[in-house]
Amino acid sequence: MVPSELRYTTDHEWVRVDGGTATIGVTDFAAQQLGDVVFVDLPSAGTKLDQFGTFGVVESVKAVSDLYAPVSGEVVESNAELAAQPELINSDPYGAGWMLKVTMSDAAQVGSLLDAAAYEKLTAAS
Protein backbone atom coordinates (compact mmCIF):
# COMPACT_ATOMS: atom_id res chain seq x y z
CA MET A 1 0.00 0.00 0.00
CA VAL A 2 1.37 3.43 -0.92
CA PRO A 3 0.37 6.52 1.07
CA SER A 4 -2.91 7.80 -0.35
CA GLU A 5 -2.22 11.50 0.30
CA LEU A 6 0.86 11.62 -1.97
CA ARG A 7 1.24 12.05 -5.72
CA TYR A 8 3.69 10.01 -7.78
CA THR A 9 5.76 10.08 -10.96
CA THR A 10 6.14 7.15 -13.30
CA ASP A 11 9.84 7.29 -12.32
CA HIS A 12 8.92 6.41 -8.72
CA GLU A 13 9.32 9.75 -6.98
CA TRP A 14 6.63 10.89 -4.55
CA VAL A 15 5.57 14.42 -3.68
CA ARG A 16 3.74 15.70 -0.60
CA VAL A 17 2.07 19.09 -1.09
CA ASP A 18 1.71 21.48 1.83
CA GLY A 19 0.50 24.87 0.59
CA GLY A 20 3.07 26.07 -1.93
CA THR A 21 5.76 23.70 -0.67
CA ALA A 22 6.40 20.23 -2.05
CA THR A 23 8.38 17.56 -0.22
CA ILE A 24 9.98 15.05 -2.58
CA GLY A 25 11.35 11.54 -2.13
CA VAL A 26 11.44 8.14 -3.80
CA THR A 27 8.87 5.42 -3.23
CA ASP A 28 9.25 2.25 -1.23
CA PHE A 29 8.99 0.35 -4.51
CA ALA A 30 11.95 2.31 -5.90
CA ALA A 31 13.95 1.78 -2.72
CA GLN A 32 13.34 -1.95 -2.84
CA GLN A 33 14.29 -2.14 -6.50
CA LEU A 34 17.49 -0.20 -5.83
CA GLY A 35 18.54 -2.32 -2.88
CA ASP A 36 20.77 -0.93 -0.16
CA VAL A 37 21.21 2.79 -0.84
CA VAL A 38 24.78 3.90 -0.11
CA PHE A 39 25.01 7.37 -1.66
CA VAL A 40 22.73 10.26 -2.53
CA ASP A 41 23.64 13.37 -4.49
CA LEU A 42 21.08 16.16 -4.01
CA PRO A 43 20.96 19.79 -5.15
CA SER A 44 21.56 22.54 -2.60
CA ALA A 45 19.07 25.22 -1.55
CA GLY A 46 18.43 27.77 -4.27
CA THR A 47 18.70 25.26 -7.13
CA LYS A 48 15.90 25.61 -9.70
CA LEU A 49 14.13 22.43 -10.77
CA ASP A 50 12.16 21.76 -13.94
CA GLN A 51 9.33 19.28 -13.80
CA PHE A 52 10.58 15.83 -14.93
CA GLY A 53 14.15 17.13 -15.21
CA THR A 54 16.88 15.26 -13.33
CA PHE A 55 17.76 16.74 -9.95
CA GLY A 56 20.22 14.24 -8.50
CA VAL A 57 21.23 10.62 -8.22
CA VAL A 58 20.74 7.83 -5.78
CA GLU A 59 23.20 4.95 -5.73
CA SER A 60 22.83 1.49 -4.29
CA VAL A 61 25.70 -0.93 -3.88
CA LYS A 62 25.11 -2.09 -7.42
CA ALA A 63 23.45 0.66 -9.40
CA VAL A 64 23.17 4.37 -10.11
CA SER A 65 19.72 5.89 -10.70
CA ASP A 66 18.77 9.40 -11.74
CA LEU A 67 16.16 11.30 -9.76
CA TYR A 68 13.43 13.25 -11.58
CA ALA A 69 11.65 16.30 -10.23
CA PRO A 70 7.88 15.77 -9.89
CA VAL A 71 7.30 19.54 -10.02
CA SER A 72 9.10 22.73 -11.03
CA GLY A 73 10.33 25.10 -8.35
CA GLU A 74 13.21 26.16 -6.16
CA VAL A 75 14.91 23.95 -3.61
CA VAL A 76 14.58 25.38 -0.09
CA GLU A 77 16.12 22.45 1.75
CA SER A 78 17.73 19.10 1.01
CA ASN A 79 17.77 16.36 3.63
CA ALA A 80 21.24 16.65 5.18
CA GLU A 81 20.72 13.43 7.17
CA LEU A 82 20.96 11.40 3.97
CA ALA A 83 24.66 12.20 3.49
CA ALA A 84 25.51 10.26 6.63
CA GLN A 85 22.54 7.87 6.57
CA PRO A 86 21.52 7.14 2.98
CA GLU A 87 19.94 3.91 4.26
CA LEU A 88 17.02 6.00 5.56
CA ILE A 89 15.76 5.84 1.98
CA ASN A 90 15.33 2.08 2.42
CA SER A 91 14.08 2.09 5.99
CA ASP A 92 11.67 5.04 5.85
CA PRO A 93 11.21 6.21 2.24
CA TYR A 94 8.09 8.30 2.92
CA GLY A 95 9.35 9.77 6.20
CA ALA A 96 12.95 10.27 7.35
CA GLY A 97 14.13 9.33 3.84
CA TRP A 98 12.64 12.48 2.26
CA MET A 99 15.02 14.26 -0.12
CA LEU A 100 13.99 17.82 -0.96
CA LYS A 101 11.63 20.59 0.06
CA VAL A 102 10.74 22.75 -2.93
CA THR A 103 8.80 25.98 -3.35
CA MET A 104 6.61 25.18 -6.33
CA SER A 105 6.50 27.61 -9.25
CA ASP A 106 3.33 26.06 -10.68
CA ALA A 107 1.22 24.13 -8.19
CA ALA A 108 -1.09 23.04 -11.02
CA GLN A 109 1.64 20.60 -12.13
CA VAL A 110 0.67 18.34 -9.24
CA GLY A 111 -2.51 17.55 -11.14
CA SER A 112 -0.48 15.89 -13.88
CA LEU A 113 1.01 13.36 -11.46
CA LEU A 114 -0.31 9.92 -10.61
CA ASP A 115 -2.54 9.45 -7.60
CA ALA A 116 -1.93 6.54 -5.24
CA ALA A 117 -4.31 4.19 -7.04
CA ALA A 118 -2.72 4.87 -10.43
CA TYR A 119 0.77 4.48 -8.99
CA GLU A 120 -0.13 1.16 -7.37
CA LYS A 121 -1.45 -0.05 -10.67
CA LEU A 122 1.84 0.96 -12.30
CA THR A 123 4.00 -0.92 -9.82
CA ALA A 124 1.74 -3.95 -9.76
CA ALA A 125 2.28 -4.28 -13.52
CA SER A 126 6.09 -4.19 -13.31
Add this chain to the structure above:
Amino acid sequence: MTEAPDQLHSTALLDVHRASGARLIEFGGWLMPVQYTGILEEHRAVRERAGLFDLSHMGELFVEGADAGDALAAAVVSDPRTLAVGRAQYSMIVAPDGGVIDDLIVYRLGPARFLVVANAGNAATVSDALVERLAGWKAVLDDRSLATSLVAIQGPLAASILAPLTNVDLASLKYYAIAEGDVAGLPALVARTGYTGEDGFEIFVDWERGPDIWAALADAGGPAGVTPVGLGARDTLRLEAGMPLYGNELDRETNPFEAGLGRVVKLEKPGEFVGRGALEKIAREGIDKRLVGLIVKGRGIARHGYPVDAGERRTGVVTSGTQSPTLGVPIAMAYVAPGDGEPGTMVDVEVREQRVSAEVVPLPFYKRQRPPTA
Protein backbone atom coordinates in the same frame (compact mmCIF):
# COMPACT_ATOMS: atom_id res chain seq x y z
CA MET B 1 18.15 -6.92 -15.99
CA THR B 2 16.49 -9.48 -18.17
CA GLU B 3 13.28 -11.36 -17.63
CA ALA B 4 13.60 -15.09 -17.82
CA PRO B 5 13.54 -16.08 -21.48
CA ASP B 6 13.63 -19.83 -21.95
CA GLN B 7 17.08 -19.94 -23.55
CA LEU B 8 18.60 -19.10 -20.17
CA HIS B 9 20.15 -21.91 -18.18
CA SER B 10 19.03 -22.36 -14.63
CA THR B 11 20.78 -24.30 -11.90
CA ALA B 12 19.35 -27.23 -9.98
CA LEU B 13 18.83 -24.78 -7.12
CA LEU B 14 16.51 -22.35 -8.89
CA ASP B 15 13.42 -23.37 -6.92
CA VAL B 16 15.39 -23.16 -3.67
CA HIS B 17 16.44 -19.61 -4.53
CA ARG B 18 12.88 -18.63 -5.43
CA ALA B 19 11.61 -20.06 -2.15
CA SER B 20 14.28 -18.03 -0.34
CA GLY B 21 12.95 -14.82 -1.87
CA ALA B 22 15.91 -14.29 -4.19
CA ARG B 23 15.82 -11.63 -6.86
CA LEU B 24 16.97 -13.29 -10.08
CA ILE B 25 18.95 -11.80 -12.95
CA GLU B 26 20.61 -13.00 -16.13
CA PHE B 27 24.33 -13.54 -15.71
CA GLY B 28 26.60 -15.23 -18.23
CA GLY B 29 23.63 -16.95 -19.89
CA TRP B 30 22.21 -18.15 -16.57
CA LEU B 31 19.30 -17.12 -14.39
CA MET B 32 21.00 -16.49 -11.05
CA PRO B 33 20.17 -14.94 -7.67
CA VAL B 34 21.59 -11.43 -7.37
CA GLN B 35 20.43 -10.99 -3.79
CA TYR B 36 18.27 -12.61 -1.14
CA THR B 37 17.89 -10.27 1.85
CA GLY B 38 20.18 -7.48 0.66
CA ILE B 39 23.72 -7.07 -0.61
CA LEU B 40 25.09 -5.36 2.50
CA GLU B 41 23.63 -7.92 4.88
CA GLU B 42 24.88 -10.82 2.77
CA HIS B 43 28.32 -9.23 2.43
CA ARG B 44 28.63 -8.80 6.19
CA ALA B 45 27.46 -12.35 6.82
CA VAL B 46 30.40 -13.66 4.78
CA ARG B 47 32.92 -11.38 6.50
CA GLU B 48 31.62 -12.17 9.99
CA ARG B 49 30.07 -15.65 9.80
CA ALA B 50 29.53 -17.63 6.62
CA GLY B 51 27.64 -17.41 3.35
CA LEU B 52 26.29 -20.03 0.97
CA PHE B 53 26.75 -19.53 -2.79
CA ASP B 54 25.26 -21.38 -5.76
CA LEU B 55 28.07 -21.40 -8.34
CA SER B 56 26.58 -24.11 -10.51
CA HIS B 57 26.69 -21.74 -13.47
CA MET B 58 30.47 -22.10 -13.62
CA GLY B 59 32.09 -24.46 -16.12
CA GLU B 60 33.62 -27.75 -14.97
CA LEU B 61 35.94 -29.20 -17.59
CA PHE B 62 37.68 -32.49 -16.77
CA VAL B 63 40.85 -33.25 -18.73
CA GLU B 64 42.17 -36.77 -18.59
CA GLY B 65 44.79 -38.87 -20.36
CA ALA B 66 48.45 -39.81 -20.37
CA ASP B 67 49.36 -36.39 -21.81
CA ALA B 68 46.86 -34.36 -19.77
CA GLY B 69 49.52 -32.36 -17.93
CA ASP B 70 51.59 -31.60 -21.03
CA ALA B 71 48.48 -30.81 -23.06
CA LEU B 72 47.18 -28.36 -20.47
CA ALA B 73 50.62 -26.78 -20.11
CA ALA B 74 50.47 -26.06 -23.84
CA ALA B 75 46.93 -24.68 -23.57
CA VAL B 76 47.12 -22.32 -20.58
CA VAL B 77 49.68 -19.82 -19.26
CA SER B 78 50.52 -21.67 -16.01
CA ASP B 79 52.18 -25.06 -15.66
CA PRO B 80 49.69 -27.59 -14.29
CA ARG B 81 52.43 -30.29 -14.48
CA THR B 82 54.03 -28.71 -11.41
CA LEU B 83 50.91 -29.30 -9.32
CA ALA B 84 50.98 -32.12 -6.79
CA VAL B 85 47.90 -34.31 -6.90
CA GLY B 86 45.25 -32.62 -4.78
CA ARG B 87 46.53 -29.09 -5.33
CA ALA B 88 45.25 -26.23 -7.48
CA GLN B 89 46.56 -23.16 -9.26
CA TYR B 90 45.03 -19.96 -10.56
CA SER B 91 45.57 -19.77 -14.32
CA MET B 92 44.47 -18.15 -17.54
CA ILE B 93 43.82 -19.20 -21.10
CA VAL B 94 44.92 -16.58 -23.62
CA ALA B 95 44.63 -15.98 -27.35
CA PRO B 96 47.77 -16.07 -29.53
CA ASP B 97 48.07 -12.27 -29.04
CA GLY B 98 48.14 -12.68 -25.26
CA GLY B 99 44.60 -11.37 -24.68
CA VAL B 100 42.78 -13.17 -21.88
CA ILE B 101 40.06 -15.61 -22.99
CA ASP B 102 39.25 -16.52 -19.40
CA ASP B 103 40.73 -16.87 -15.96
CA LEU B 104 40.63 -20.38 -14.55
CA ILE B 105 41.36 -22.56 -11.59
CA VAL B 106 43.16 -25.78 -12.50
CA TYR B 107 42.93 -28.61 -9.97
CA ARG B 108 45.03 -31.76 -10.19
CA LEU B 109 42.79 -34.67 -9.26
CA GLY B 110 45.21 -37.46 -10.21
CA PRO B 111 48.49 -38.04 -12.03
CA ALA B 112 46.67 -37.81 -15.37
CA ARG B 113 43.40 -36.13 -14.40
CA PHE B 114 42.70 -32.41 -14.01
CA LEU B 115 39.67 -30.24 -13.41
CA VAL B 116 39.55 -26.83 -15.08
CA VAL B 117 36.94 -24.42 -13.72
CA ALA B 118 35.92 -21.60 -16.06
CA ASN B 119 33.57 -18.65 -15.73
CA ALA B 120 29.95 -19.23 -16.69
CA GLY B 121 29.88 -16.81 -19.60
CA ASN B 122 33.10 -18.25 -21.03
CA ALA B 123 32.61 -21.94 -20.29
CA ALA B 124 31.59 -22.91 -23.81
CA THR B 125 34.39 -20.82 -25.35
CA VAL B 126 36.99 -22.32 -23.03
CA SER B 127 35.65 -25.81 -23.61
CA ASP B 128 35.89 -25.35 -27.39
CA ALA B 129 39.38 -23.82 -27.16
CA LEU B 130 40.63 -26.65 -24.96
CA VAL B 131 39.22 -29.31 -27.27
CA GLU B 132 41.08 -27.63 -30.12
CA ARG B 133 44.30 -27.28 -28.13
CA LEU B 134 44.20 -30.86 -26.84
CA ALA B 135 44.07 -32.21 -30.39
CA GLY B 136 47.12 -34.40 -31.06
CA TRP B 137 47.72 -35.06 -27.35
CA LYS B 138 46.67 -38.20 -25.47
CA ALA B 139 44.14 -36.22 -23.48
CA VAL B 140 40.38 -35.84 -23.69
CA LEU B 141 38.07 -33.21 -22.36
CA ASP B 142 34.84 -34.06 -20.57
CA ASP B 143 32.70 -30.94 -20.24
CA ARG B 144 30.61 -31.64 -17.15
CA SER B 145 29.37 -28.06 -16.71
CA LEU B 146 25.73 -29.08 -17.05
CA ALA B 147 26.22 -32.24 -14.98
CA THR B 148 27.84 -30.56 -11.97
CA SER B 149 26.39 -28.49 -9.17
CA LEU B 150 28.86 -26.24 -7.36
CA VAL B 151 28.02 -24.89 -3.93
CA ALA B 152 30.43 -22.74 -1.93
CA ILE B 153 30.51 -21.94 1.75
CA GLN B 154 32.71 -18.96 2.55
CA GLY B 155 33.51 -17.10 5.70
CA PRO B 156 35.31 -17.48 9.02
CA LEU B 157 32.83 -20.14 10.22
CA ALA B 158 32.87 -22.15 6.97
CA ALA B 159 35.26 -24.82 8.20
CA SER B 160 33.43 -25.38 11.47
CA ILE B 161 30.09 -25.70 9.66
CA LEU B 162 31.38 -28.06 6.96
CA ALA B 163 33.61 -30.27 9.13
CA PRO B 164 30.84 -32.31 10.82
CA LEU B 165 29.24 -33.01 7.42
CA THR B 166 32.24 -34.46 5.66
CA ASN B 167 34.84 -37.20 5.92
CA VAL B 168 37.39 -34.90 4.27
CA ASP B 169 39.95 -33.78 6.84
CA LEU B 170 39.56 -30.03 6.53
CA ALA B 171 42.37 -29.32 8.98
CA SER B 172 44.84 -30.83 6.52
CA LEU B 173 43.15 -29.41 3.41
CA LYS B 174 45.31 -26.45 2.47
CA TYR B 175 44.32 -23.28 0.65
CA TYR B 176 44.15 -24.12 -3.07
CA ALA B 177 43.83 -27.84 -2.38
CA ILE B 178 41.09 -30.32 -3.29
CA ALA B 179 40.04 -33.71 -1.95
CA GLU B 180 37.49 -36.35 -2.84
CA GLY B 181 35.14 -37.46 -0.13
CA ASP B 182 31.57 -37.40 1.08
CA VAL B 183 29.58 -34.36 2.08
CA ALA B 184 26.25 -35.08 3.76
CA GLY B 185 26.67 -38.66 2.58
CA LEU B 186 27.03 -37.67 -1.08
CA PRO B 187 30.16 -38.14 -3.17
CA ALA B 188 31.83 -34.75 -3.64
CA LEU B 189 35.00 -32.90 -4.49
CA VAL B 190 35.84 -30.43 -1.73
CA ALA B 191 38.20 -27.57 -2.63
CA ARG B 192 39.56 -24.88 -0.33
CA THR B 193 39.13 -22.09 -2.84
CA GLY B 194 36.90 -19.08 -3.18
CA TYR B 195 36.28 -15.60 -4.46
CA THR B 196 35.53 -13.62 -1.33
CA GLY B 197 38.81 -13.01 0.49
CA GLU B 198 37.66 -15.32 3.29
CA ASP B 199 38.49 -18.88 4.16
CA GLY B 200 36.03 -21.22 2.52
CA PHE B 201 35.22 -24.21 0.42
CA GLU B 202 33.79 -25.02 -2.99
CA ILE B 203 31.93 -28.31 -3.20
CA PHE B 204 31.39 -30.07 -6.53
CA VAL B 205 28.60 -32.66 -6.67
CA ASP B 206 26.40 -34.28 -9.28
CA TRP B 207 23.92 -31.82 -10.75
CA GLU B 208 20.83 -33.28 -9.09
CA ARG B 209 22.55 -33.33 -5.69
CA GLY B 210 22.93 -29.53 -5.58
CA PRO B 211 19.76 -28.97 -3.52
CA ASP B 212 20.75 -31.74 -1.06
CA ILE B 213 24.19 -30.22 -0.41
CA TRP B 214 22.67 -26.75 -0.14
CA ALA B 215 20.06 -27.93 2.37
CA ALA B 216 22.64 -29.82 4.42
CA LEU B 217 24.90 -26.77 4.67
CA ALA B 218 22.01 -24.41 5.36
CA ASP B 219 20.71 -26.68 8.13
CA ALA B 220 24.13 -27.28 9.69
CA GLY B 221 25.03 -23.60 9.46
CA GLY B 222 21.68 -22.24 10.57
CA PRO B 223 22.59 -21.87 14.25
CA ALA B 224 25.87 -20.18 13.24
CA GLY B 225 24.00 -17.69 11.06
CA VAL B 226 24.96 -18.95 7.61
CA THR B 227 23.03 -17.08 4.94
CA PRO B 228 22.55 -17.48 1.19
CA VAL B 229 24.56 -14.94 -0.82
CA GLY B 230 23.82 -13.72 -4.33
CA LEU B 231 25.94 -12.35 -7.14
CA GLY B 232 25.64 -8.79 -5.81
CA ALA B 233 27.56 -9.49 -2.61
CA ARG B 234 29.82 -11.92 -4.44
CA ASP B 235 30.91 -8.93 -6.53
CA THR B 236 31.51 -6.58 -3.58
CA LEU B 237 33.36 -9.33 -1.70
CA ARG B 238 35.70 -10.13 -4.57
CA LEU B 239 36.27 -6.44 -5.27
CA GLU B 240 37.35 -5.81 -1.68
CA ALA B 241 39.64 -8.83 -2.01
CA GLY B 242 41.16 -7.30 -5.17
CA MET B 243 40.19 -10.24 -7.34
CA PRO B 244 39.54 -9.65 -11.05
CA LEU B 245 36.17 -10.29 -12.68
CA TYR B 246 36.19 -11.41 -16.29
CA GLY B 247 34.43 -8.78 -18.40
CA ASN B 248 35.54 -6.01 -16.01
CA GLU B 249 39.26 -6.36 -15.24
CA LEU B 250 39.95 -9.12 -17.78
CA ASP B 251 39.02 -9.41 -21.43
CA ARG B 252 40.48 -10.15 -24.86
CA GLU B 253 41.99 -6.64 -25.01
CA THR B 254 43.91 -7.19 -21.77
CA ASN B 255 46.93 -9.38 -21.10
CA PRO B 256 47.86 -10.98 -17.78
CA PHE B 257 50.75 -8.58 -17.15
CA GLU B 258 48.48 -5.55 -17.42
CA ALA B 259 46.11 -7.15 -14.90
CA GLY B 260 48.98 -7.52 -12.43
CA LEU B 261 48.89 -11.29 -12.89
CA GLY B 262 52.27 -11.78 -14.56
CA ARG B 263 53.21 -14.20 -11.77
CA VAL B 264 50.65 -16.63 -13.18
CA VAL B 265 52.40 -16.73 -16.57
CA LYS B 266 55.18 -19.33 -16.52
CA LEU B 267 57.40 -18.23 -19.38
CA GLU B 268 60.16 -20.46 -18.04
CA LYS B 269 58.09 -23.63 -18.41
CA PRO B 270 59.35 -26.06 -21.05
CA GLY B 271 57.42 -26.39 -24.27
CA GLU B 272 55.35 -24.19 -26.50
CA PHE B 273 52.05 -22.75 -25.28
CA VAL B 274 49.43 -20.58 -26.92
CA GLY B 275 50.35 -16.93 -26.39
CA ARG B 276 53.98 -17.54 -25.48
CA GLY B 277 55.44 -15.35 -28.25
CA ALA B 278 53.17 -12.41 -27.51
CA LEU B 279 53.60 -12.69 -23.74
CA GLU B 280 57.40 -12.90 -24.01
CA LYS B 281 57.36 -9.72 -26.06
CA ILE B 282 55.15 -7.97 -23.50
CA ALA B 283 57.38 -9.16 -20.64
CA ARG B 284 60.37 -7.74 -22.54
CA GLU B 285 58.89 -4.46 -23.75
CA GLY B 286 56.47 -3.55 -20.98
CA ILE B 287 52.77 -2.87 -20.72
CA ASP B 288 50.51 -0.06 -21.94
CA LYS B 289 48.15 -0.03 -18.95
CA ARG B 290 48.23 -1.21 -15.40
CA LEU B 291 45.50 -2.38 -13.04
CA VAL B 292 45.39 -0.40 -9.80
CA GLY B 293 43.23 0.00 -6.74
CA LEU B 294 41.59 3.36 -6.08
CA ILE B 295 40.09 4.81 -2.94
CA VAL B 296 37.81 7.74 -3.77
CA LYS B 297 38.53 10.71 -1.53
CA GLY B 298 35.88 13.12 -2.83
CA ARG B 299 32.10 12.71 -2.87
CA GLY B 300 31.00 10.07 -5.31
CA ILE B 301 31.28 6.42 -6.21
CA ALA B 302 33.53 5.39 -9.09
CA ARG B 303 31.75 2.91 -11.37
CA HIS B 304 32.62 0.64 -14.28
CA GLY B 305 33.39 2.74 -17.35
CA TYR B 306 34.04 6.08 -15.62
CA PRO B 307 37.12 7.89 -17.04
CA VAL B 308 40.23 8.40 -14.92
CA ASP B 309 42.41 11.50 -15.39
CA ALA B 310 45.89 12.43 -14.22
CA GLY B 311 45.84 16.21 -14.21
CA GLU B 312 44.42 17.26 -17.59
CA ARG B 313 45.43 13.99 -19.22
CA ARG B 314 43.09 11.01 -19.62
CA THR B 315 44.99 8.10 -18.07
CA GLY B 316 42.47 5.29 -17.99
CA VAL B 317 39.11 3.91 -16.98
CA VAL B 318 37.41 2.35 -13.96
CA THR B 319 36.71 -1.35 -14.38
CA SER B 320 34.79 -2.03 -11.13
CA GLY B 321 33.69 0.21 -8.30
CA THR B 322 31.35 0.31 -5.36
CA GLN B 323 30.92 1.60 -1.85
CA SER B 324 33.01 -0.87 0.18
CA PRO B 325 30.72 -2.41 2.79
CA THR B 326 33.70 -3.36 4.98
CA LEU B 327 35.79 -0.19 4.65
CA GLY B 328 32.90 2.25 4.40
CA VAL B 329 34.52 4.21 1.57
CA PRO B 330 34.17 4.04 -2.21
CA ILE B 331 36.70 1.64 -3.74
CA ALA B 332 37.46 0.84 -7.35
CA MET B 333 39.78 -0.97 -9.67
CA ALA B 334 40.95 0.86 -12.77
CA TYR B 335 43.39 0.64 -15.64
CA VAL B 336 45.75 3.62 -15.78
CA ALA B 337 48.92 4.47 -17.68
CA PRO B 338 51.82 2.56 -16.07
CA GLY B 339 53.43 5.83 -14.94
CA ASP B 340 50.30 6.79 -12.97
CA GLY B 341 50.02 3.49 -11.15
CA GLU B 342 52.26 3.90 -8.13
CA PRO B 343 50.45 3.77 -4.78
CA GLY B 344 50.04 7.28 -3.40
CA THR B 345 49.46 8.83 -6.84
CA MET B 346 46.43 11.12 -6.87
CA VAL B 347 44.09 10.89 -9.87
CA ASP B 348 40.61 12.15 -10.71
CA VAL B 349 37.62 9.99 -11.55
CA GLU B 350 35.00 11.64 -13.76
CA VAL B 351 31.73 11.02 -11.95
CA ARG B 352 28.86 12.46 -14.00
CA GLU B 353 31.08 15.19 -15.49
CA GLN B 354 32.55 16.12 -12.12
CA ARG B 355 36.12 15.33 -11.20
CA VAL B 356 36.35 13.43 -7.95
CA SER B 357 39.73 12.91 -6.34
CA ALA B 358 41.02 9.37 -5.78
CA GLU B 359 44.23 7.83 -4.49
CA VAL B 360 46.02 4.87 -6.03
CA VAL B 361 46.37 2.19 -3.35
CA PRO B 362 47.83 -1.32 -3.26
CA LEU B 363 45.47 -4.27 -3.81
CA PRO B 364 43.74 -5.94 -2.10
CA PHE B 365 41.56 -3.48 -0.21
CA TYR B 366 40.69 -6.12 2.34
CA LYS B 367 42.74 -8.96 3.75
CA ARG B 368 41.36 -11.30 6.37
CA GLN B 369 43.09 -11.14 9.74
CA ARG B 370 43.57 -14.86 10.22
CA PRO B 371 44.84 -17.05 7.40
CA PRO B 372 43.14 -20.42 7.05
CA THR B 373 44.74 -23.25 8.93
CA ALA B 374 47.27 -24.54 6.44
